[in-house]
Amino acid sequence: MATDRYMVVIKQFKGESMKRFKESTILIIGGGYVGLTAAGCFAEIGHSIHLVEKDPDRLAMLSMGEIPIYEPDLDRIYSKALSRGRIQLHQSLEEGLFEAEVVLLCVGTPPMPSGDPNLTIIAAAARQVARCATKDTYVVVKSTVPPGTCEALELICHDSARDNVAVSVLSNPEFLREGQSVYDFMNPDRVVVGGEGEALLKVASLYPDEMELLTLDRRGAELVKYASNAFLAVKVSFANEVAALCETLGTEAHRVLKGVGMDSRIGGDFLNPGIGWGGSCLPKDTSGMVAISRSLGLNSLVVDGAIEANEVTRGRVVDRLSRVNGGLEGAKVALLGLSFKAGTDDTRDSPALYLAQQLTLAGAVVVGYDPMAKLNQSQEKSIAKRAISIDEAVDGADIVVIGASWSQFSELSPEELLRKMAGVVVFDGVGVLDLDRYAQAGFVAMGVGRGHQDRFKPIIWRPLSWTIDDSPLVRGDVA
Numbered sequence: 099m100a101t102d103r104y105m106v107v108i109k110q111f112k113g114e115s116m117k118r119f120k121e122s123t124i125l126i127i128g129g130g131y132v133g134l135t136a137a138g139c140f141a142e143i144g145h146s147i148h149l150v151e152k153d154p155d156r157l158a159m160l161s162m163g164e165i166p167i168y169e170p171d172l173d174r175i176y177s178k179a180l181s182r183g184r185i186q187l188h189q190s191l192e193e194g195l196f197e198a199e200v201v202l203l204c205v206g207t208p209p210m211p212s213g214d215p216n217l218t219i220i221a222a223a224a225r226q227v228a229r230c231a232t233k234d235t236y237v238v239v240k241s242t243v244p245p246g247t248c249e250a251l252e253l254i255c256h257d258s259a260r261d262n263v264a265v266s267v268l269s270n271p272e273f274l275r276e277g278q279s280v281y282d283f284m285n286p287d288r289v290v291v292g293g294e295g296e297a298l299l300k301v302a303s304l305y306p307d308e309m310e311l312l313t314l315d316r317r318g319a320e321l322v323k324y325a326s327n328a329f330l331a332v333k334v335s336f337a338n339e340v341a342a343l344c345e346t347l348g349t350e351a352h353r354v355l356k357g358v359g360m361d362s363r364i365g366g367d368f369l370n371p372g373i374g375w376g377g378s379c380l381p382k383d384t385s386g387m388v389a390i391s392r393s394l395g396l397n398s399l400v401v402d403g404a405i406e407a408n409e410v411t412r413g414r415v416v417d418r419l420s421r422v423n424g425g426l427e428g429a430k431v432a433l434l435g436l437s438f439k440a441g442t443d444d445t446r447d448s449p450a451l452y453l454a455q456q457l458t459l460a461g462a463v464v465v466g467y468d469p470m471a472k473l474n475q476s477q478e479k480s481i482a483k484r485a486i487s488i489d490e491a492v493d494g495a496d497i498v499v500i501g502a503s504w505s506q507f508s509e510l511s512p513e514e515l516l517r518k519m520a521g522v523v524v525f526d527g528v529g530v531l532d533l534d535r536y537a538q539a540g541f542v543a544m545g546v547g548r549g550h551q552d553r554f555k556p557i558i559w560r561p562l563s564w565t566i567d568d569s570p571l572v573r574g575d576v577a
């Protein structure tokens with residue numbers, strides 16, 4: 099079925115001398131990570147953009163050419179597009195809607211306590227588009243939504259639109275990674291579009307011909323996004339499970355997982371062990387996938403397992419630090435890296451901040467440092483103090499923990515660090531330090547997936563020891 103649809107698209111473009119891409123006018127609703135990246139990148143490749151952002155503070159910044167988020171390269175392409183008049187900003191959508199050929203919904207779908215995504219923001223945006231539309235309109239959902247949402251939104255639009263206006267809703271999930279969103283948008287592994295007919299062709303035509311296109315039905319396209327993120331989460335949870343095994347065996351998880359990932363059937367990406375996965379997407383989309391399966395009466399044993407394993411991983415670090423330090427009460431911990439990963443200011447569900455909370459609960463005094471992270475008020479409370487420099491954070495620290503892989507942390511000198519600290523423990527939660535160098539400098543150097551081999555205690559598995567006991571040859575040798 100999917101192949102047939104794809105062939106329809108290919109044939110259609112062949113009829114137009116193989117050219118898929120057409121410059122268009124696009125209205126983007128939501129100026130967050132996804133909406134701003136789409137605005138900047140689509141403008142860069144030749145489209146005219148109307149961007150609607152309802153938050154007046156964000157809009158004011160954007161009007162001045164400033165980007166309210168940290169995302170490498172985005173400020174450059176955004177201000178270029180703004181100065182060329184390729185992006186026009188609006189606080190309400192009526193202004194840009196008339197000219198738009200396609201409307202992209204890029205608003206948030208945050209998780210609710212049940213794990214289900216909150217779809218009220220996107221439903222309100224779709225309804226607003228339908229109410230204001232004066233001509234037939236294609237609405238494209240870039241936000242991550244459960245399968246069936248496009249159909250439901252289309253019904254909402256149908257009820258809200260004028261009698262002579264048809265609103266078609268399509269799925270075009272976004273796969274960009276924060277910290278490299280511009281690169282990912284411009285170099286996607288695939289562009290997925292769910293829909294059919296003219297609407298599908300129109301959405302496909304927004305993307306350059308070189309980008310590989312997968313077309314399918316709307317529910318399938320919506321599910322590609324959840325299934326991709328769930329699989330990535332499973333991969334990281336698996337890597338962390340192997341890492342725990344390596345710690346006990348006294349071998350190197352990074353090398354072991356490199357060996358695993360060199361198998362082309364497996365691939366090396368997302369096999370880096372750490373302090374657990376987090377961020378704005380993996381936790382939300384795994385719990386979303388579980389909720390979707392549950393609501394359809396199905397199990398999600400693999401994804402459930404990945405979530406549970408992640409909780410175990412997140413809890414292990416505090417235990418290990420407490421053991422090595424002889425407890426954490428009153429210990430000063432310098433936590434370097436607070437955002438959910440390096441390269442972004444996003445702290446949504448940050449594993450480092452979760453660790454800060456756990457350390458604080460265990461009695462430690464956590465001083466955090468991050469070059470970019472934007473903490474909200476409740477996150478500020480998870481640390482005793484936010485230092486303005488690495489030096490300030492590590493001054494007098496008993497333990498240094500690396501919580502995100504900013505390059506400046508891997509450039510630290512172990513000897514200098516040791517001089518500034520009161521203690522000798524360093525814990526690399528993200529695999530960026532050369533721990534052998536740290537150990538040589540006098541540190542108790544710990545990392546995820548690194549244990550100490552005890553060569554005086556060889557591992558003899560029971561079945562193997564029985565073989566030895568029963569073997570006359572071995573007995574003879576001993577005698």
Ligand SMILES: NC(=O)c1ccc[n+]([C@@H]2O[C@H](COP(=O)([O-])OP(=O)(O)OC[C@H]3O[C@@H](n4cnc5c(N)ncnc54)[C@H](O)[C@@H]3O)[C@@H](O)[C@H]2O)c1
Nearest residue numbers: 128129130131132150151152153205206207223241242272
């Ligand atoms: N952040 C990522 O890395 C990423 C990657 C792929 C997909 N997604 C998905 O894309 C969606 C958006 O994610 P995000 O991280 O960009 O969210 P975000 O919270 O950073 O941005 C959403 C923006 O939409 C604005 N907004 C909300 N309702 C509006 C309305 N009616 N009119 C105008 N503006 C409105 C908000 O003020 C906010 O600025 C989510 O569903 C997310 O799961 C995110």
